[in-house]
Amino acid sequence: MTRNHIEVLVVGAGPVGLAAAAELRLRGVGVRCVDAAAHHNVTTKALGLQARTLELFERLGIVEAAVARGLPVRRFNILSEQRQIAEFDLGGLDTPYPYLLMLPQHVTEQILRDRLVELGGGVEQAVELIGFTQDADGVDAVLRHANGRREHVRADWLVGTDGAHSLVRHQLGLQFEGGAFREEFATADVRIDWGLPMDELYAFLNRGNFIAYFPMVGGWHRVAIAYNTRRAPQGEVTLAEVQGAIDACGPVGARAVEIGDRSRFVINQRTVQAQSVGRVFLAGDAAHVHSVVGAQGLNIGVQDSFNLAWKLAAVIAGRADPTMLETYAAERRPAAKRIVTGTRRATRMTLLRRPPAVLARRRIAPLVLGRRRVRNTIEHALSQLDISYRNPGASAVVKGTPVTGDRAPDAPLRYHGMASSRAAPVSRLFEIISRDEFSLLMVGEAADVAAGYRHIHAVAENFPTVSEYVVLPGTGAAVDADIAATALADVGNTLRAKYGIDRQAMLLIRPDGYLALRHDEWAPGVLRTGLQQWLQPVRSTLVEEK
Template identity: 35%
Template structure:
């Protein structure tokens, strides 16, 4: 489909939080015209989500906004758990298999401003004070009813609609999707403040800090400016603790739960919140999709909400773009729910378990119980296996789409790289992949150049062939190829991919392995490409 003359948007994105902004930006990067509307006045004035993990930073790199994100945030290299002033556990993010071996502390408002500015550079302004009021859909498209800021009503006809309008999603309500789950009995109190730590407590400025004092749980999450933190308290029913959103109450809670002498001042905002654990049964109804908090909400412990939603958008955008352009098979869109909903369910389970553990641990009062708790936490988190896995798991680097109908392999079981399979995040995907196309890695001494030529001629608009050769210089057989050649003289890339002989890997636009084949077989590759593309 030629979209150059497209006069109306192909997609309406409802909601301009981080998920909606990434969705619109990625659709635009893939050549799809869209509109994005939001009922609010502007970006969030509260920090809300303050943790962006490594996998999402890789996404920001592919979008071209990583430098701005790093400028606006603070690099956090780990997290520490304290009992009083004594550190009982530490998890590091350093040494992970990524250029971004850290968590970025950045207020949600800053993330939204950054993404909105990026979207505007792409020629798409966020339409503010526009409320979604309802929809009807048929086999050809969606009719959305919008209420504009001046009170006028607009009826908009679009082929597709994507709901990124948060936990209270009006689109989800219009679809009649139940939001199944529970609301925890605990209540949260949080604020953006300045903290002054006492001299006897060495607070690392590059780590999230958690306290399990006898009165209850407290978190201090560093923000970009020195001395500024997101302060979070977990309040249990019947604990006699004030719920007042005041500076005096923040100071009282911090003094009781944190190190003696800590001072709280200059709150930018203070609020209470409830904790929910809910998700929908499906992410799609016909031509309408749900993403982010519109589809799933969970406990904030783990800080994975914003990253989970952004990765929803990153997964869906390229698939929908291929279908709209008439290049991708419509079945591509079925894989969005199949790939993303299980990961959301896994996140809900893990954050629920963490929340219950914090509930139990922070309820302890007796010194002996607290000592046993601290010893158990210290022992468990010091285990080498956990220390190796904790950072990548929190960084969302180990999430995969194994078992997806869109991920396949023809690869001998005895010739694989341990831990690597179709559906996994591709090693070193960022420098290997350029732009929004699939990347076909051909590990070869030069004999696969004909396959590169065939794929380039047939699928060049959607697949970029890249020849990876274990040489320091380009072989003569590749001297005339127009395709990119990567020299891998030390075979480091070959080892990463388990390429002991000529083989191929097809990396999807979202950086995951869609297909791998050893030995490289053009017939089997053609068969897989026919499953994805119409041409």
């Protein structure tokens, strides 16, 4: 039997599958991305892109295209029985993208598809996975084409991004964990006549009724209506149904005047018992299903793809041991479970019906959610900037600053060169390292470079995918040593402040923007250990470690 070979077979061409395929192609991996649907999606579906997703899109080279076609939304208002109980403002988040970007899913998919094509890949529509088996060396998959032809494919790895009813998950025999939390929703693109701002998100709650308004480009809103399962209508969502939900929840006097894309669906919020088995991985809705509340599901799925793709690419290229792939499930399952838990709690709060509970929500919620610290916690959770892979019990030397496993914050930097950098234009950390695999930032002063750089470099040069940077104080002396690292000036010493660095630090940043290592001195032995957790050296260190 003839079997076509591919390094990675991605099953499903929604945002999660497209992100995985594009990230793998960016790193030179051979990929086939297949989708059972005859045509790509042309409807709104999921809408909001969170700040953390946009940061990852920057690394993929598509964030400008996304921002140009979307609507940034910074304010999120929640009202209970017509009284405001919460107001969140994403504008103060420490990110280049302090907002929720409202971008219809089909537009997001188009941007990802275009990038995949630029990278030499593409999507094969009307190609359905009908079965697979795996052994220690790969996966044998059977694909069915639109004309009925069956194709046998030998893939080194398989990634299932084929949605909540995933065939890949069923073939693996994996079940969702825990009891299902069932929700029924109606969603529709609606043009609304009202007096509220058109660039803010609103959720109106009223004694078991719920409606949320997600603004879109062009004056439309994506409306989401949650139902108690005993009261959910049947059939197509109508303008009259939307108006009924508006009348039941608010705002008073608002009129639904035109309806576009619409759908009705049931969600059982759950996570799968395992996100990988052997050489097969699950990502997105194939691994975890979330409520539409909070615009979390698409984002957590896309982040699955970024987490997995760089690890798969490193293993395929022989730069990392295959055991490193175990960190995918170890990192992503807790993140998904946390999102499911959070959206369940939020949904329960929105659908309270009994008068005592409703009264408590209206009176207590403003007191709790009015606290700046509480709002800040929720805003970071909504934007998914707080997702961390730090070890249990890890704590920062300076409270609120990142440790190993946390997301690496952005900061303004200048290229230092061999002389004064004050005339150089200001750039950003994320921009500078966007094309790197691993980025090693040696934060210190010119004297530290002269005394210790060669020992650090002797370790780092054994790992070819590590890019080296020396980060000097913004007003410090120029580097007068001949070094292989790129010299940067810390504008306003902002990076040092954000990371809580006193004098020295080594920051090793992963391809997905998380800290693989943070250590507050230049220690070659610590760096070697940190790098070997992720990568394989090409040769032994030539300079004695201190």
